[in-house]
Amino acid sequence: MISIKNVSKIFPSKQKDLTAVNHVNLDIQDGEIFGVIGYSGAGKSTLIRMLNGLELPTEGTVTVAGREISKIKGSELRKARQEISMIFQHFNLLWSRTVSDNIAFPLEIAGVSGPQRKQRVAELIKLVGLEGRENAYPSQLSGGQKQRVGIARALANNPKVLLCDEATSALDPQTTDSILDLLVDINKRLGLTIVLITHEMHVIRKICHRVAVMESGKIVELGSVLDVFKNPQQPITKRFVKQVTEPEETNETVEHLLSRYHSGQVVQLTFIGESAELPLITNLIRNHDVTANILQGKISQTRSGSYGTLFIHLDGAEEEVNKAIDYIRSQQVGVEVVSNG
Amino acid sequence: MDNSGKWLENVDWLVMWEATKQTLYMTAISVVATFILGTLLGMLLFLTSKGNLWENKPINTVISAVVNIFRSIPFIILIVLLIPFTTFLVGSMIGETAALPALIIGAAPFYARLVEIGLREIDKGVIEAARSMGATTGTIIWKVLLPESLPALISGITVTGIAIVGYTAMAGAIGAGGLGNLAYNLGFQRNQNDVTFVATVIILIIVFVIQFIGDFITSKIDKR
Ligand SMILES: Nc1ncnc2c1ncn2[C@@H]1O[C@H](COP(=O)(O)OP(=O)(O)OP(=O)(O)O)[C@@H](O)[C@H]1O
Numbered sequence A: 001m002i003s004i005k006n007v008s009k010i011f012p013s014k015q016k017d018l019t020a021v022n023h024v025n026l027d028i029q030d031g032e033i034f035g036v037i038g039y040s041g042a043g044k045s046t047l048i049r050m051l052n053g054l055e056l057p058t059e060g061t062v063t064v065a066g067r068e069i070s071k072i073k074g075s076e077l078r079k080a081r082q083e084i085s086m087i088f089q090h091f092n093l094l095w096s097r098t099v100s101d102n103i104a105f106p107l108e109i110a111g112v113s114g115p116q117r118k119q120r121v122a123e124l125i126k127l128v129g130l131e132g133r134e135n136a137y138p139s140q141l142s143g144g145q146k147q148r149v150g151i152a153r154a155l156a157n158n159p160k161v162l163l164c165d166e167a168t169s170a171l172d173p174q175t176t177d178s179i180l181d182l183l184v185d186i187n188k189r190l191g192l193t194i195v196l197i198t199h200e201m202h203v204i205r206k207i208c209h210r211v212a213v214m215e216s217g218k219i220v221e222l223g224s225v226l227d228v229f230k231n232p233q234q235p236i237t238k239r240f241v242k243q244v245t246e247p248e249e250t251n252e253t254v255e256h257l258l259s260r261y262h263s264g265q266v267v268q269l270t271f272i273g274e275s276a277e278l279p280l281i282t283n284l285i286r287n288h289d290v291t292a293n294i295l296q297g298k299i300s301q302t303r304s305g306s307y308g309t310l311f312i313h314l315d316g317a318e319e320e321v322n323k324a325i326d327y328i329r330s331q332q333v334g335v336e337v338v339s340n341g
Numbered sequence B: 001m002d003n004s005g006k007w008l009e010n011v012d013w014l015v016m017w018e019a020t021k022q023t024l025y026m027t028a029i030s031v032v033a034t035f036i037l038g039t040l041l042g043m044l045l046f047l048t049s050k051g052n053l054w055e056n057k058p059i060n061t062v063i064s065a066v067v068n069i070f071r072s073i074p075f076i077i078l079i080v081l082l083i084p085f086t087t088f089l090v091g092s093m094i095g096e097t098a099a100l101p102a103l104i105i106g107a108a109p110f111y112a113r114l115v116e117i118g119l120r121e122i123d124k125g126v127i128e129a130a131r132s133m134g135a136t137t138g139t140i141i142w143k144v145l146l147p148e149s150l151p152a153l154i155s156g157i158t159v160t161g162i163a164i165v166g167y168t169a170m171a172g173a174i175g176a177g178g179l180g181n182l183a184y185n186l187g188f189q190r191n192q193n194d195v196t197f198v199a200t201v202i203i204l205i206i207v208f209v210i211q212f213i214g215d216f217i218t219s220k221i222d223k224r
């Protein structure tokens, strides 16, 4: 659906040219939810803006839905843009228009007739759950509702691709989740390809199939979300993964725990995919003569399985504890002995 | 001296009414023309400025220079400078129609700057959203730029309209008719202070009405 080949974007400036995107290669499949994560200034926005021609690559080619976006111009580009919609961090609604009229705007651009427009707007209002707010102005809506208008507007002309530039970054966690649910729903129902960029691993974890990690204009890591969670390669990726798998206070807590236990061992378990659903602890204490204290843990759900960490304290005869640890290893669960008690 | 008698004894209400109509005529035509010309110029200034749809440094510099020059010339001097142009266009320098070219040329550049400022205040993201939907520049102008800046355009034309009322009085002083002309010829030259007084009150009323209408429309259309 989307093919990015050897794409670079250089912003010329008087002192020093700035390479915002640096030789990026990427293929995004039809119907996929693809995430790009990176810190501020990594070049995510620049990359996504090249997908609808808001920015032209300095080098390389961008092809979306069979059209070479980096080459076409004028009316051909405008036609293509009707199939590649975009939603924004700050929603970018027209304050002078009501909810209905904002959603009707892309239909006006596409030359849809009045009665048809009305019907389509009604459908979209229902799709995004804004019934009853048709005649409100954007200033009368909450952030989440504004983004729903943004999504309805983006879907108006039945696009093939939806680009989301930090679409949930201005929203609180609850609202973020409801918007993400809506995106998943749309992806399933309409088979739409979604490309979203974010700096929150939570967003990637929750809805993406695959993720690319961007740093200084380059894609430094790419893979299925579960693989990247399971086995992050780059330091930056590890940091992002930590955002969702480890509670922030983990380090302090572990120190504290270690000082509390004078015998046995504190181990950190890492669960991936199906292993997160095994009755591990139950089997552990049934089959080994140890006691297991659960100290702290967090399990995150990704679209293709779970991922989590758990800190437990094992106590008992040293031999039994070691056997227990071997057993856990055999269950495809990562084990790391944090320290002897 | 006519100044000794009864209060308002020099005021010929019929003449006053004629003068009021002339002032209203000059103001109305100038406001409409200034609105159109100023919006056009302001839009061009905005579109050709850096980072916008028709970014074009030379054209922007030229328009900007012209606007600044005409904005800085004192109105009374502008009238004099425009005498050849006005006589060519209108055929004479006397009468309220003769005041129009100077009024419009004096006010439009001022208004153009206000329009430009109003357009600059539109969120860039909104323009970008329209572009991302495949809008043409024409659509962006008519359906994004103008509606989104409308409150600024209206409050701008209100301020400009009030300035124009002041200009008509000045134009009147050198022969263009209207309340300023009356105040100057009768009130000042013949020292009929009551005429000056009434003319001033009527001008004030016109200014207040313009301000009221402007504020009312602005508050009605501003949904931000
Ligand atoms: N139009 C532009 N002109 C010059 N430099 C630009 C332009 N747009 C972006 N840049 C630069 O390119 C780099 C990448 O910017 P970009 O907006 O793509 O980052 P980002 O990953 O989206 O960051 P954020 O998370 O803050 O949105 C930045 O250093 C930015 O300053």
Ligand SMILES: [Mg+2]
Pocket (backbone or CB within 6 Å): A044, A045, A046, A166
């Ligand atoms: Mg960005």
